[in-house]
Amino acid sequence: MFSEAVENYLTEILRLEEHAGRGAVSPSALADRLAVARPSVTGMLQRLADDDLVRYAPYRGVRLTRRGRRTARQMLRRHRLVETFLVRALGMPADRVHDEAHRWEHALSDDAVDRLDRWLGRPEADPHGTPIPAAPPSRGQRRLATLAAGVRATVTMVASQGPDHAAYLRSLGLAPGAVVTVTERRPFQGPVTLTIGDHSWIVGPEVTEYVSVREET
Amino acid sequence: MFSEAVENYLTEILRLEEHAGRGAVSPSALADRLAVARPSVTGMLQRLADDDLVRYAPYRGVRLTRRGRRTARQMLRRHRLVETFLVRALGMPADRVHDEAHRWEHALSDDAVDRLDRWLGRPEADPHGTPIPAAPPSRGQRRLATLAAGVRATVTMVASQGPDHAAYLRSLGLAPGAVVTVTERRPFQGPVTLTIGDHSWIVGPEVTEYVSVREET
DNA sequence: ACAAAAAGTTAGCCTGGACTAATTCTGTGC
DNA sequence: GCACAGAATTAGTCCAGGCTAACTTTTTGT
Structure with a gap:
C-alpha cells in the first residue's frame, strides 16, 4: 500500500505525538528519530500532506490526519506484535x-498479522x-474463517487450490455476491456451519480459508 | 547488506539455474520471473557483474559467481524456512x-533465521x-549460545543490557580477544559451562546471548 | 545461405527518497 | 523593539531501479 519510507x-x-503529548510534531525531532537530514523531512512531509496523511503548514509542525493515524496505528500494532513474537x-x-x-513490520500482510495475533x-x-493497538474494526474484506457467528456477509472473492477445489466451492454456492451466514462455530478452529440460501453445510478450513467476504452493513 | 532488488x-x-539445469540463464527468462522489462534486467546484470555477484557477457547470458551463489542460497534458505513457519x-x-x-525473506536477520530454524x-x-539449503558453514561470527561444546573460540563482540550487565560480563573475562570454550551444555538450551583461561563458569542466556565469538581455525 | 523473428542492448527519461549549501522564518534575550 | 541563534525551507544534486523507443546481435525456418 505505502512505501516503507x-x-x-x-x-x-x-x-512522537503520543510521547510528547499535545501539540504538533517538529520536523527536527522527526529527522533525529529517523536519522535523516532535515530537508529530507520537509520534502517527505509535503508529499504526505498531498496524500492527506498529515496536516502540515510550513514552520508550524505536523499532525497526523485520521487516515495517517489509522495507518500509523496499524504499523505500531504490527511492530509490537512482532516484538512479542520474537521474545516469546x-x-x-x-x-x-x-x-x-522494525524491518518485519513492513513485510507482513494483514492476514499474517492476524494469524500471528491469534497464535500469540x-x-x-x-x-x-507497551500496549498493542487493537486491530481496526474490519469494515472491509476478511477471510470467511474470521467471520463471527450470526453475521450475514457477502462473498467478495473465492480463491482455490485448483480446478476441482474451485468446482467444489462453487457447488456449495460460494461465488462472488452470494450471501452467507456462519450459523455455528465449533471451538478450537473446528468446523463451521454455513448457511447459504436455504442450504446448510458443515465445512472446515478447506473452505473458510479460501473465501473472502464483506460483512453486510 | 544488499538491496531487496x-x-x-x-x-x-x-x-533458474537449478531448474533449467546446465547453461547460462537468459535475461528474458529473468525479466519474466521478476516481472520487469528486459532493459531493466540488462542494467541490473551489469551492476551485479561489477560487484562480482554474477559473470555476465552481453548476449551470452548470466551465471552466478561463488559470492552470488552463496547469497542466493541464503535467500532461498530464508524463503523456505519462512514458508515452513507460515504453514506449520x-x-x-x-x-x-x-x-x-517473498517479502519476509528480506526482513529477517541471520540471527532470526537461525532461531526460526531451531524453533522449527x-x-x-x-x-x-523442496529441500531447504543448509546454513553456510558458519566461519564467521556467531552468538556464544550457538557454539558447539569443545570448540575453542575467540570473543569478537560483547553486547549488554546496561552498565552493570557489562561489568558482570567483563568480570567473567569476556572481552574481545578472550579465548573461550564451552565445556558442557545442559539439554534444552539449559546452562552452559564456559572455560576462560583457567576459570570455569556456569552461565545461561544472560551471558551466551550477548557474546559473539568466532571459532578458532 | 539468408531473411525474418526473437532476444538483447543502448540511449534517454522518470520517480522516490536521500543529500549539501544557501536562504528564510521564528522566538527569545536584552 | 530588535538582533541573532536556531529551526525550517528552498534550490539543486545524486543514486537506485524502473520504463519506452530504437537499434543490434543471434537464432531459426525455409
Missing part, C-alpha cells in the same frame, strides 16, 4: 527486538509492557 | 505462502517438499 514517517510521527517464541533478548521488528493469544502488551 | 535478482537466477505455525494455506515469504526443529524441506 512513508510507513516509517507515519509511525514515528505517531510515536524465538527467545530473542528484549533489548534486541526493536530493530528486527491476542496479547494486550508487548514485551516492554 | 539485488537479493531478488540473485535468488531468481539461482532458481500460522496455518496458512500452502498455496498462499510464497508471496508472503531444523526442517529439511519446506511445505512443498
Whole structure:
C-alpha cells in the first residue's frame, strides 16, 4: 500500500505525538528519530500532506490526519506484535527486538498479522509492557474463517487450490455476491456451519480459508 | 547488506539455474520471473557483474559467481524456512505462502533465521517438499549460545543490557580477544559451562546471548 | 545461405527518497 | 523593539531501479 519510507514517517510521527503529548510534531525531532537530514523531512512531509496523511503548514509542525493515524496505528500494532513474537517464541533478548521488528513490520500482510495475533493469544502488551493497538474494526474484506457467528456477509472473492477445489466451492454456492451466514462455530478452529440460501453445510478450513467476504452493513 | 532488488535478482537466477539445469540463464527468462522489462534486467546484470555477484557477457547470458551463489542460497534458505513457519505455525494455506515469504525473506536477520530454524526443529524441506539449503558453514561470527561444546573460540563482540550487565560480563573475562570454550551444555538450551583461561563458569542466556565469538581455525 | 523473428542492448527519461549549501522564518534575550 | 541563534525551507544534486523507443546481435525456418 505505502512505501516503507512513508510507513516509517507515519509511525514515528505517531510515536512522537503520543510521547510528547499535545501539540504538533517538529520536523527536527522527526529527522533525529529517523536519522535523516532535515530537508529530507520537509520534502517527505509535503508529499504526505498531498496524500492527506498529515496536516502540515510550513514552520508550524505536523499532525497526523485520521487516515495517517489509522495507518500509523496499524504499523505500531504490527511492530509490537512482532516484538512479542520474537521474545516469546524465538527467545530473542528484549533489548534486541526493536530493530528486527522494525524491518518485519513492513513485510507482513494483514492476514499474517492476524494469524500471528491469534497464535500469540491476542496479547494486550508487548514485551516492554507497551500496549498493542487493537486491530481496526474490519469494515472491509476478511477471510470467511474470521467471520463471527450470526453475521450475514457477502462473498467478495473465492480463491482455490485448483480446478476441482474451485468446482467444489462453487457447488456449495460460494461465488462472488452470494450471501452467507456462519450459523455455528465449533471451538478450537473446528468446523463451521454455513448457511447459504436455504442450504446448510458443515465445512472446515478447506473452505473458510479460501473465501473472502464483506460483512453486510 | 544488499538491496531487496539485488537479493531478488540473485535468488531468481539461482532458481533458474537449478531448474533449467546446465547453461547460462537468459535475461528474458529473468525479466519474466521478476516481472520487469528486459532493459531493466540488462542494467541490473551489469551492476551485479561489477560487484562480482554474477559473470555476465552481453548476449551470452548470466551465471552466478561463488559470492552470488552463496547469497542466493541464503535467500532461498530464508524463503523456505519462512514458508515452513507460515504453514506449520500460522496455518496458512500452502498455496498462499510464497508471496508472503517473498517479502519476509528480506526482513529477517541471520540471527532470526537461525532461531526460526531451531524453533522449527531444523526442517529439511519446506511445505512443498523442496529441500531447504543448509546454513553456510558458519566461519564467521556467531552468538556464544550457538557454539558447539569443545570448540575453542575467540570473543569478537560483547553486547549488554546496561552498565552493570557489562561489568558482570567483563568480570567473567569476556572481552574481545578472550579465548573461550564451552565445556558442557545442559539439554534444552539449559546452562552452559564456559572455560576462560583457567576459570570455569556456569552461565545461561544472560551471558551466551550477548557474546559473539568466532571459532578458532 | 539468408531473411525474418526473437532476444538483447543502448540511449534517454522518470520517480522516490536521500543529500549539501544557501536562504528564510521564528522566538527569545536584552 | 530588535538582533541573532536556531529551526525550517528552498534550490539543486545524486543514486537506485524502473520504463519506452530504437537499434543490434543471434537464432531459426525455409
